[in-house]
Amino acid sequence: MKKLNIEDIEKIFKRPLISLVSEACSIHQKEFPHGKIQASSLLSIKTGGCPENCTYCPQSAHYNTGVSKSSLLTKDEVIQAALKAKEMGANRFCMGAAWREIRDGVEFDQVCELVSAVSNLNLEVCCTLGMLTGTQARKLKSAGLDFYNHNIDTSPEFYDKIVQTRTYSDRLETLLRVRQANLKICTGGILGMGESDHDRMSFIQQIVNMETIPESITINMLVRTKGTPLENVAPIDPLDIVRTIATIRILAPRSMIRLSAGRTSLSSEAQFLCFISGANSIFLGDKLLTSPNPDFSEDQQLLEKCGLSFSQVNENESHDL
Numbered sequence: 001m002k003k004l005n006i007e008d009i010e011k012i013f014k015r016p017l018i019s020l021v022s023e024a025c026s027i028h029q030k031e032f033p034h035g036k037i038q039a040s041s042l043l044s045i046k047t048g049g050c051p052e053n054c055t056y057c058p059q060s061a062h063y064n065t066g067v068s069k070s071s072l073l074t075k076d077e078v079i080q081a082a083l084k085a086k087e088m089g090a091n092r093f094c095m096g097a098a099w100r101e102i103r104d105g106v107e108f109d110q111v112c113e114l115v116s117a118v119s120n121l122n123l124e125v126c127c128t129l130g131m132l133t134g135t136q137a138r139k140l141k142s143a144g145l146d147f148y149n150h151n152i153d154t155s156p157e158f159y160d161k162i163v164q165t166r167t168y169s170d171r172l173e174t175l176l177r178v179r180q181a182n183l184k185i186c187t188g189g190i191l192g193m194g195e196s197d198h199d200r201m202s203f204i205q206q207i208v209n210m211e212t213i214p215e216s217i218t219i220n221m222l223v224r225t226k227g228t229p230l231e232n233v234a235p236i237d238p239l240d241i242v243r244t245i246a247t248i249r250i251l252a253p254r255s256m257i258r259l260s261a262g263r264t265s266l267s268s269e270a271q272f273l274c275f276i277s278g279a280n281s282i283f284l285g286d287k288l289l290t291s292p293n294p295d296f297s298e299d300q301q302l303l304e305k306c307g308l309s310f311s312q313v314n315e316n317e318s319h320d321l
């Protein structure tokens with residue numbers, strides 16, 4: 001597919017919101033006609049003490065946020081959490097570890113065991129473990145991993161204001177290794193970190209210009225955490241989130257778009273607009289790693305009011321991208 005330049009993105013992103021949302025909604029209805037929202041659950045399997053300095057993250061060892069460091073959860077703990085998530089209606093279980101990269105050895109082997117154990121529960125499995133080598137990606141795939149999450153966070157131009165301990169190309173290279181191992185990609189970023197419209201367009205450009213458009217695109221809203229450098233950044237206008245999601249839906253018609261961290265800061269009306277504009281996946285459970293997330297019953301009520309319902313396993317994902 002032709003690579004899009006920033007002007008191509010701008011022509012869509014800068015349209016009057018009403019016409020942008022209306023087109024995104026028609027595309028969304030055509031590709032996902034059944035009003036289903038895919039539900040995932042995210043568990044922190046190793047929390048805190050991360051050597052990276054991502055300025056948005058409460059788990060970075062560089063900031064004093066009150067998050068304490070823990071070691072890798074046991075298989076029993078993870079299985080219990082996965083069963084609970086399944087009972088709630090999640091069909092994908094994501095495991096996140098606060099590592100710069102996963103090292104070969106005991107912990108990597110344990111993570112492979114966790115992946116197999118969750119996969120055996122008939123759940124789709126996703127992991128986010130930091131940077132990966134090609135061999136590790138292939139081993140995770142053999143263990144039963146379906147998706148690997150690795151966010152590009154923002155635009156290449158804004159990236160070094162947000163993270164200094166790794167580069168944008170480090171992120172892209174890991175994503176390439178993930179794709180070469182035939183894993184599905186989940187990637188995206190965080191809105192509301194002080195980025196400009198240009199950064200949002202450039203972030204979208206990076207995603208839609210990947211060799212294969214990611215199957216899962218995750219849109220987070222910054223959760224401003226005390227102790228992090230971004231704790232006082234001005235909140236984003238929810239309509240800017242809607243604009244970003246609508247643009248992505250037009251350019252990535254068949255991908256799942258996940259409204260992720262920061263949903264507690266959005267009103268029901270704002271979340272409804274995000275669903276109309278193409279978001280069709282959320283995380284369930286009252287915690288997302290270390291950040292708050294709406295209660296399950298709140299989400300059930302919201303979906304019901306919107307005329308939406310949770311999808312069964314893979315119901316929304318019959319598309320080949």
Ligand code: SF4
Nearest residue numbers: 050052054057060098
């Ligand atoms: S976002 Fe991930 S890599 Fe960055 S500090 Fe937090 S846990 Fe570490």
